Amino acid sequence: MEEGKVISQLVKESAAAYSIIHEKFGLAISDFDANETMPFFEVVDASLWTEIALFMRDHPKLKFNYMACLTGVDYPAEEKLGIICNFESLALLNHKLAVKVKCAREGGSIPSVACVWHTANWHEREAYDMFGMTFAGHPELRRILCPEDWEGYPLRKDYKVQDQYHGIKVPY
Amino acid sequence: MGLLDAGITKHNMLVTSVDNVLNWARLSSLWPMGFGLACCAIEMMATNASNYDLERFGIFPRSSPRQSDLMIVAGTVTMKMAERVIRLYEQMPEPRYVLSMGSCSNCGGPYWEHGYHVLKGVDRIIPVDVYVPGCPPRPESLIGGLMKIQELIRMEQIGISRADALKKLAEKSVDPRFIIERERKAVGA
Numbered sequence: 483m484e485e486g487k488v489i490s491q492l493v494k495e496s497a498a499a500y501s502i503i504h505e506k507f508g509l510a511i512s513d514f515d516a517n518e519t520m521p522f523f524e525v526v527d528a529s530l531w532t533e534i535a536l537f538m539r540d541h542p543k544l545k546f547n548y549m550a551c552l553t554g555v556d557y558p559a560e561e562k563l564g565i566i567c568n569f570e571s572l573a574l575l576n577h578k579l580a581v582k583v584k585c586a587r588e589g590g591s592i593p594s595v596a597c598v599w600h601t602a603n604w605h606e607r608e609a610y611d612m613f614g615m616t617f618a619g620h621p622e623l624r625r626i627l628c629p630e631d632w633e634g635y636p637l638r639k640d641y642k643v644q645d646q647y648h649g650i651k652v653p654y
Numbered sequence: 655m656g657l658l659d660a661g662i663t664k665h666n667m668l669v670t671s672v673d674n675v676l677n678w679a680r681l682s683s684l685w686p687m688g689f690g691l692a693c694c695a696i697e698m699m700a701t702n703a704s705n706y707d708l709e710r711f712g713i714f715p716r717s718s719p720r721q722s723d724l725m726i727v728a729g730t731v732t733m734k735m736a737e738r739v740i741r742l743y744e745q746m747p748e749p750r751y752v753l754s755m756g757s758c759s760n761c762g763g764p765y766w767e768h769g770y771h772v773l774k775g776v777d778r779i780i781p782v783d784v785y786v787p788g789c790p791p792r793p794e795s796l797i798g799g800l801m802k803i804q805e806l807i808r809m810e811q812i813g814i815s816r817a818d819a820l821k822k823l824a825e826k827s828v829d830p831r832f833i834i835e836r837e838r839k840a841v842g843a
Contacts, residue, residue, distance in 0.1 A: 627771075628734070629733065629734050632733075636770050636771070641770070643770040647733050648737060650736055650773065650778060650779060651778060652733065652770070652774075653774070654762060654766045654767060654774045
């Protein structure tokens with residue numbers, strides 16, 4: 483067995499799902515990455531993200547009815563922030579696929595998919611809370627874990643904790 | 655000597671000082687506020703439950719800070735919670751006591767360096783009387799801390815401050831190691 487050549491049934495199913503999306507959106511999405519643990523593609527034209535999401539949810543051969551997770555990521559080298567969404571077609575087609583979407587690090591915005599999967603509502607709020615990208619069209623985009631008047635975005639690589647919060651010393 | 659150790663002789667009459675009676679009454683019914691912040695709260699609940707049975711000491715949790723005289727800070731105090739802890743403390747009637755339970759509320763615990771959201775010690779916002787170390791402390795440790803609070807109350811007198819009582823407690827405290835060793839030897843362990 484050659485390393486890297488073994489493609490499991492799971493990844494094959496994900497590749498099949500990807501090709502349906504690729505057929506419709508073409509160059510708006512990147513090539514398929516046959517990552518064994520998390521097969522994914524990236525949305526190149528982020529403005530189409532909500533449309534792609536709706537297509538993934540409603541197409542009879544895709545039926546991604548379940549958003550398992552939405553994670554924020556900081557890419558300081560690329561000057562970008564991003565999200566990674568994990569989708570499954572739970573109890574229907576049983577395939578999985580992950581999607582990456584990126585935006586500018588300062589003042590960047592990603593279209594919200596809270597209207598497509600309700601799970602995304604709180605997950606996007608969390609990504610906003612920790613990384614500071616905004617989600618255009620989100621019904622209630624405000625911090626979810628940190629206090630409303632917290633300064634900065636804690637999970638950014640260059641985050642420095644504030645010295646005082648309401649007169650209480652924060653660092654050790 | 656405890657109050658009840660003095661024999662009650664004539665006509666159920668008992669002579670003692672007011673301090674003694676007040677202290678005995680207060681230390682025999684310490685009512686902690688029923689609130690927990692993290693995993694330490696699980697140990698606190700276990701201590702309240704039948705195996706360790708805190709009610710034998712007259713300790714049982716109250717649902718309102720206005721009815722409590724002891725605050726057990728059981729768990730991680732986040733910056734968001736810190737202000738609520740201050741408010742709850744201020745709602746408690748005096749005299750009130752604070753027991754800081756576990757590493758997190760003592761000094762930030764495992765979050766001391768990278769926990770941007772954690773208050774590094776509850777003593778930064780409210781005065782703490784007794785610290786119980788552990789992560790989380792076992793029920794025995796918590797009971798030990800509560801006994802320490804009772805000892806502190808025993809040191810109090812009308813007209814002396816809390817600081818003086820704490821000083822008296824530190825002077826009178828006995829290192830338990832010798833007692834433990836003596837007991838161990840006695841049972842041949």
